[in-house]
Amino acid sequence: MAHRPLIALALGDPAGIGNEVAVRALSDAETFEAADWLIVGDRRLWALGEEQAGAACAIADFDPGRFERVAFLDLAHAELGAVTVGQSSVACGTVALQNFRTALRLAADGMADAVCFTPFNKQSMRLGDPDYVDEIGFIQRSIETEVAGSEFNVLDEVWNARVTSHVPLAKVAELITPERIERSIRLTHETMQAAGFPNPRIGVAALNPHAGDGGNFGTEDKEIIAPAVRAAAQKQYRVSGPIPSDTVYVRALKGEFDAVLTMYHDQGQIAIKLIGFDRGVTLIGGYPFWIATPAHGTAYDIAGKGIADPGATIAAFRLAARLSGQSRRGVAVDPATRLRAVRDIVFDAEAVV
Numbered sequence: 249m250a251h252r253p254l255i256a257l258a259l260g261d262p263a264g265i266g267n268e269v270a271v272r273a274l275s276d277a278e279t280f281e282a283a284d285w286l287i288v289g290d291r292r293l294w295a296l297g298e299e300q301a302g303a304a305c306a307i308a309d310f311d312p313g314r315f316e317r318v319a320f321l322d323l324a325h326a327e328l329g330a331v332t333v334g335q336s337s338v339a340c341g342t343v344a345l346q347n348f349r350t351a352l353r354l355a356a357d358g359m360a361d362a363v364c365f366t367p368f369n370k371q372s373m374r375l376g377d378p379d380y381v382d383e384i385g386f387i388q389r390s391i392e393t394e395v396a397g398s399e400f401n402v403l404d405e406v407w408n409a410r411v412t413s414h415v416p417l418a419k420v421a422e423l424i425t426p427e428r429i430e431r432s433i434r435l436t437h438e439t440m441q442a443a444g445f446p447n448p449r450i451g452v453a454a455l456n457p458h459a460g461d462g463g464n465f466g467t468e469d470k471e472i473i474a475p476a477v478r479a480a481a482q483k484q485y486r487v488s489g490p491i492p493s494d495t496v497y498v499r500a501l502k503g504e505f506d507a508v509l510t511m512y513h514d515q516g517q518i519a520i521k522l523i524g525f526d527r528g529v530t531l532i533g534g535y536p537f538w539i540a541t542p543a544h545g546t547a548y549d550i551a552g553k554g555i556a557d558p559g560a561t562i563a564a565f566r567l568a569a570r571l572s573g574q575s576r577r578g579v580a581v582d583p584a585t586r587l588r589a590v591r592d593i594v595f596d597a598e599a600v601v
């Protein structure tokens with residue numbers, strides 16, 4: 249039976265639109281009611297978000313004895329003078345990394361059902377941590393797992409999955425291997441099943457124009473992708489392809505596929521953002537808890553102006569609440585156990601900062 253989940257919300261890059269859209273999203277009654285919220289960040293930067301949004305949320309500081317529906321876990325860690333709205337910096341990356349790591353550990357330790365985050369700026373994250381590549385690598389390090397999850401871009405109409413993600417375009421072709429494709433098909437199937445699709449239909453995008461056009465425009469589709477799709481189909485996955493990538497989303501939107509597996513980041517993201525930029529969610533699957541964020545980024549060009557659209561953040565928060573509320577795990581639901589769990593959150597948060 250569904251229960252109201254506890255979501256650890258890691259505030260993202262403070263120089264971007266993240267705090268503003270988080271304030272707006274939690275001011276939306278239906279979104280707020282969908283979960284209990286533990287907001288992880290620096291209270292002074294949250295106040296900046298309230299100012300930018302022109303709205304205020306009455307959220308008490310976290311107190312283990314009084315936690316009911318929402319609390320702010322104030323890590324009070326930002327070097328405020330070094331945060332400039334609209335600019336990447338070490339300070340912004342460091343704050344975002346610490347917020348994210350704390351939220352991940354809360355969930356990994358079973359003290360939150362899911363993690364949401366507002367947009368990170370990967371340039372700032374790299375400045376804050378030279379080893380930072382992307383969220384997947386950081387999650388692996390933070391929760392000490394070898395498991396590499398994957399990003400899924402979610403709209404009501406269709407999902408997008410990726411064989412490669414945050415890699416230079418020049419490297420994509422060499423990373424398209426049968427093993428990666430089969431693994432991505434399996435992860436897409438398992439993640440979508442966990443999200444409520446009993447037997448998802450997956451269309452696999454081709455890499456080259458017109459799926460290589462008989463070998464005229466590259467051989468990967470014929471020699472690598474087609475055999476991998478056949479092998480996956482033999483294992484009973486409902487999969488077809490390679491399908492020319494300029495029309496695979498047209499077919500998906502007509503109802504032929506529940507998801508499209510693309511070969512590289514922008515191949516799917518362009519389609520998804522054209523279909524629903526204001527409600528697109530990036531969902532990270534493959535871990536014991538759901539992780540969700542809006543599909544858009546930090547939008548430095550409009551940060552601080554009070555004009556950011558909160559639609560995708562609302563969609564991300566609601567999706568995480570729905571999936572974790574009906575999910576495979578679930579933290580303590582009775583108040584006494586939850587109180588104990590939330591007390592531990594504080595100790596854990598102190599330990600990781």
Ligand SMILES: NC(=O)C1=CN([C@@H]2O[C@H](COP(=O)(O)OP(=O)(O)OC[C@H]3O[C@@H](n4cnc5c(N)ncnc54)[C@H](O)[C@@H]3O)[C@@H](O)[C@H]2O)C=CC1
Pocket residue numbers: 260265269366367368369370371530541542543544545546547548549550555556557558559
């Ligand atoms: N959820 C996350 O953590 C994500 C983080 N990123 C990161 O964000 C940074 C900037 O990425 P960009 O490619 O420039 O994409 P972006 O999404 O930040 O901006 C692209 C364009 O969309 C507009 N835009 C974005 N969100 C909007 C909103 N809510 N309302 C109105 N307009 C909006 C921006 O003003 C800009 O013109 C990068 O470091 C990237 O890695 C990108 C996507 C998702």
Ligand SMILES: NCC(=O)COP(=O)(O)O
Pocket residue numbers: 383384399517530541543
């Ligand atoms: N992994 C979260 C994230 O960065 C989402 O944006 P994208 O770069 O994967 O499009």
